[in-house]
Amino acid sequence: MSDPILSLKGVRTNIAQYHILQGVDLDVPRGAVTMLLGRNGVGKTTTLRTIIGHWRAHEGQVLFDGQDIARLPTPAIARLGIGFVPEDMGIFSDLSVEENMTLAAVSGPIDSTRLEWLFSVFPALGTFWKKDAGTLSGGQKQMLSIARAMIEERRLYLIDEPTKGLAPAIISTMARALRELKEQGASILLVEQNFSVARALGDSANVMDDGRMVWSGEMKQLATDAELQERLMGLSMENH
Numbered sequence: 015m016s017d018p019i020l021s022l023k024g025v026r027t028n029i030a031q032y033h034i035l036q037g038v039d040l041d042v043p044r045g046a047v048t049m050l051l052g053r054n055g056v057g058k059t060t061t062l063r064t065i066i067g068h069w070r071a072h073e074g075q076v077l078f079d080g081q082d083i084a085r086l087p088t089p090a091i092a093r094l095g096i097g098f099v100p101e102d103m104g105i106f107s108d109l110s111v112e113e114n115m116t117l118a119a120v121s122g123p124i125d126s127t128r129l130e131w132l133f134s135v136f137p138a139l140g141t142f143w144k145k146d147a148g149t150l151s152g153g154q155k156q157m158l159s160i161a162r163a164m165i166e167e168r169r170l171y172l173i174d175e176p177t178k179g180l181a182p183a184i185i186s187t188m189a190r191a192l193r194e195l196k197e198q199g200a201s202i203l204l205v206e207q208n209f210s211v212a213r214a215l216g217d218s219a220n221v222m223d224d225g226r227m228v229w230s231g232e233m234k235q236l237a238t239d240a241e242l243q244e245r246l247m248g249l250s251m252e253n254h
């Protein structure tokens with residue numbers, strides 16, 4: 015692969031006394047959706063949090079466009095153009111949808127064309143624009159969380175389980191939004207447990223086990239090989 019936008023090389027991350035990431039290697043190509051898959055608790059979230067600097071890699075490199083960002087503070091990493099959508103959403107419950115979106119647009123006022131696009135993929139945001147985010151349903155909060163990351167064009171999006179716990183209709187809305195983001199040429203690293211969403215969106219796939227990458231290849235190869243899925247992930251994944 016030529017010139018990935020992000021490369022992890024031998025990344026080791028400890029949380030307290032635990033060796034959670036034990037030498038993670040990962041390439042994220044430009045303008046594509048890269049899936050990060052694996053059983054529960056293998057280190058997917060820790061990988062995203064290490065990239066964005068919430069956890070520190072104590073060994074290895076996190077190369078963003080060739081620059082090692084492993085020792086930068088999180089705000090500096092975000093300013094390089096990396097958007098992060100955490101699994102726990104990270105929205106401000108006491109602020110309105112509008113205020114949440116305004117705060118997310120860090121480089122200036124909200125771009126109206128981009129906001130119109132977000133209203134078209136997430137109509138609930140327009141409907142509840144003046145409401146406190148804390149009063150939204152779980153699915154609407156998740157939409158707000160993703161929309162906050164999308165309000166400005168980022169060079170790379172890190173998205174952690176965007177469909178987790180959502181009803182099927184909202185999963186479709188979420189998948190459509192991610193597909194549209196992909197069609198705009200975005201580079202996305204996506205953790206997703208819903209295998210049908212992973213299969214529909216992913217270009218390449220990387221499977222983790224026990225703090226390491228155990229398989230990397232084309233998503234369509236993984237999607238069509240049931241034995242491989244079973245071996246790598248013990249697939250009890252939905253819609254499979």
Ligand SMILES: Nc1ncnc2c1ncn2[C@@H]1O[C@H](COP(=O)(O)OP(=O)(O)OP(=O)(O)O)[C@@H](O)[C@H]1O
Nearest residue numbers: 029030032034052053054055056057058059060061
């Ligand atoms: N703050 C923490 N303190 C101690 N251990 C942690 C902490 N955060 C994560 N871990 C441990 O690190 C390991 C990897 O967790 P991580 O959340 O990265 O896995 P994951 O693959 O994203 O799992 P899931 O699919 O369940 O979200 C797990 O064993 C978890 O218990």
